[in-house]
Amino acid sequence: MTVSAPSKPRRKLKLVYQKPEALTDKATHYCPGCTHGVAHRLVAEVIDEMGIRERAIGIAPVGCAVLAYDYFELDGVEAAHGRAPAMATGIKRVLPDSVVFTYQGDGDLASIGMAEIMHAAARGERITVIFINNAIYGMTGGQMAPTTLPQQVTTSSPRGRDVVTQGYPIRMAEILATLDGVAYSVRRSMHDPANIRKAKKAIRLAFEAQVRGLGFAMVELLSTCPTNWRMSPIEAMHWVRDHMVPAYPLGDYKVDAALKKLRV
Amino acid sequence: MTRELLKGNVAMAEAAIRAGVDAYFGYPITPQSELLEWMSKRMPEEGRAFLQAESEVAAINMVYGAACTGARVMTSTSGPGISLMAEGISYIAGTEVPAVIVDVMRGGPGLGNIAPSQGDYRQVIHGAGHGDFFPLVLAPASVQEAVDLISEAFDLAEKYRTVVFVVADGSIGQMMEPVTLPPMRERKRARPEWAVGGAKGRAPRRLTSLYLKPEVEERVNLRILRRWREAEAHEVRYRGYHLDDAAYVVIGFGTAGRVALSAVRAARSEGIRVGLFRPVSLRPFPTQAIRQLASQAKAFLVVEMNGGQMLEDVQAAAQGQVPIRFYGRMGGMVPFPDEVLAEIKALAAAPPSPADDPRGRWLAQMAQA
Ligand SMILES: Cc1ncc(C[n+]2csc(CCOP(=O)(O)OP(=O)(O)O)c2C)c(N)n1
Ligand code: SF4
Numbered sequence: 228m229t230v231s232a233p234s235k236p237r238r239k240l241k242l243v244y245q246k247p248e249a250l251t252d253k254a255t256h257y258c259p260g261c262t263h264g265v266a267h268r269l270v271a272e273v274i275d276e277m278g279i280r281e282r283a284i285g286i287a288p289v290g291c292a293v294l295a296y297d298y299f300e301l302d303g304v305e306a307a308h309g310r311a312p313a314m315a316t317g318i319k320r321v322l323p324d325s326v327v328f329t330y331q332g333d334g335d336l337a338s339i340g341m342a343e344i345m346h347a348a349a350r351g352e353r354i355t356v357i358f359i360n361n362a363i364y365g366m367t368g369g370q371m372a373p374t375t376l377p378q379q380v381t382t383s384s385p386r387g388r389d390v391v392t393q394g395y396p397i398r399m400a401e402i403l404a405t406l407d408g409v410a411y412s413v414r415r416s417m418h419d420p421a422n423i424r425k426a427k428k429a430i431r432l433a434f435e436a437q438v439r440g441l442g443f444a445m446v447e448l449l450s451t452c453p454t455n456w457r458m459s460p461i462e463a464m465h466w467v468r469d470h471m472v473p474a475y476p477l478g479d480y481k482v483d484a485a486l487k488k489l490r491v
Numbered sequence: 492m493t494r495e496l497l498k499g500n501v502a503m504a505e506a507a508i509r510a511g512v513d514a515y516f517g518y519p520i521t522p523q524s525e526l527l528e529w530m531s532k533r534m535p536e537e538g539r540a541f542l543q544a545e546s547e548v549a550a551i552n553m554v555y556g557a558a559c560t561g562a563r564v565m566t567s568t569s570g571p572g573i574s575l576m577a578e579g580i581s582y583i584a585g586t587e588v589p590a591v592i593v594d595v596m597r598g599g600p601g602l603g604n605i606a607p608s609q610g611d612y613r614q615v616i617h618g619a620g621h622g623d624f625f626p627l628v629l630a631p632a633s634v635q636e637a638v639d640l641i642s643e644a645f646d647l648a649e650k651y652r653t654v655v656f657v658v659a660d661g662s663i664g665q666m667m668e669p670v671t672l673p674p675m676r677e678r679k680r681a682r683p684e685w686a687v688g689g690a691k692g693r694a695p696r697r698l699t700s701l702y703l704k705p706e707v708e709e710r711v712n713l714r715i716l717r718r719w720r721e722a723e724a725h726e727v728r729y730r731g732y733h734l735d736d737a738a739y740v741v742i743g744f745g746t747a748g749r750v751a752l753s754a755v756r757a758a759r760s761e762g763i764r765v766g767l768f769r770p771v772s773l774r775p776f777p778t779q780a781i782r783q784l785a786s787q788a789k790a791f792l793v794v795e796m797n798g799g800q801m802l803e804d805v806q807a808a809a810q811g812q813v814p815i816r817f818y819g820r821m822g823g824m825v826p827f828p829d830e831v832l833a834e835i836k837a838l839a840a841a842p843p844s845p846a847d848d849p850r851g852r853w854l855a856q857m858a859q860a
Contacts, residue, residue, distance in 0.1 A: 281690055281691035282691070283689065286556075293701060300695055302688065302690050302695050302697070303687070303697045304559050304697070304699065305701050307552060307555075313548070313552035314555055314559075316542065316556065317514070317552065317553035317554060317556025318559065320557065321557045321560050322688055325689050342548070343545070346545035346549065
């Protein structure tokens, strides 16, 4: 295939959409309809708008976002499964002027990494956590996550999650909001454009909390995994709206007073 | 320089501060806790990072994070903590960033006890974690040597971009001895060219232990192995005592080596031509030096505070050139010089045959005791 160079526009066109500086040119490996890519873009836009790219250090998790450091045009490291908040702590304690964020899935953050997230939050670690709740283990092929809904079928709950033997979903935004070290803990969804806009604003505040030294900040984002949910992208968006949002109410669980006053 | 009377754990902590450690992350465990406690007081005084982590799992991952910024960073723990740190140690090795880990060994396995032991030998020489890598492992036999090795450990970790263990048996951590501390070193300011810290005016840097393509991972494995070979060539450390005319050689590290030295001196005063070889670097192991001794000596006596974990390395080094007797105490028991003296006498009176199984003979002896 030959690609011809774009001809020079005669009139000056207004640029309405471009790739954030904080994203690389690399095509992501995410499946069609997966909201990981949307979340990456929102984080990158916020980093651009705040002008913090050159201070930022991103921490990729073990999970589908394991290669996130390749997609962000900033310094990055790759943590062991669930340990990103501890790694973030180590970085932030020696480089207090840097802007450190973790990007974690629900298996990573709410299962194997439960101790690390709780204690980073309790310490009021000045880090920003982007928490992708897709109610499943994406990378390993769709096993049950701590956030899997009751009756939800996964490859390790083939008859649907039985709460008697497999327990109940965990609501992280609410749990973290109980800790004094937390400046910001909210839940948003990414199932439609209006919610995505709200998600971006929350991500902005979660970074503002850090640069203002207010404490620990987390945004939980209800997300899709069409591949392992065995749904089309559209069905997956609807499933978030119809099943996840009722189980994981959207809202602000803790917002530091200084953030409430901010206009972003 | 002034000499001070210091507890091993405290001396190691202060030595790390003098060596310019930027950050310390740890979790309390006996017989190591005084190291953490000293750091909790001194690191903030020096304007450096100290944090008591929620677990050893968290501590080692904090170390990992700080190491990725090029900071001098360390943790300290004991065997149960090393077990929990195994995953993080492997990630640190796979990412090729430097870190120093102090293991003040206690009796085990399991919860064991808090008495001195050398039971973590096999665990640490392979770095505890999964995958192909070797840490450097240094074993002091006195508080002063612990201080000296801690100072060196940071330079070695940075030189070879690897994990360096300082393994002190519990007695080294707990005992008080006069030591000369090194002067306070200038903290290094420039961060290495691989470190993350914000992509200001340069391309982003990414540190990972993930190499999805096997051919790339293999290249990384080979790079790590080549660096290890460099360390093997240049960083072997040991001490020899009365070896010049020795017909019999006792081999022991750490406290076992120290106890054995008293026994060697006592045996010499009774006319037995015996010397002591004390490995200081357990990795790289002083294989060549032991092989050389094996070609000269009549017999070896290996003394350890475990069930013969180093014995296997001595056997491999000796290549059957010399018969070997083994004597170990386990579970937190420390051998007395008299016990080792009796072993030396038994060795001189009736050297074992090269075909003997040293561990089997020792086990039979322990069954009678
Ligand atoms: C110690 C350890 N245990 C298990 C795994 C395997 N593993 C890789 S990703 C993953 C689950 C990830 O799920 P989640 O955090 O929900 O992220 P997603 O893939 O859905 O984005 C698991 C169990 C691992 N890499 N390390
Ligand atoms: S498996 Fe699921 S979470 Fe992973 S990229 Fe595909 S859709 Fe996204």
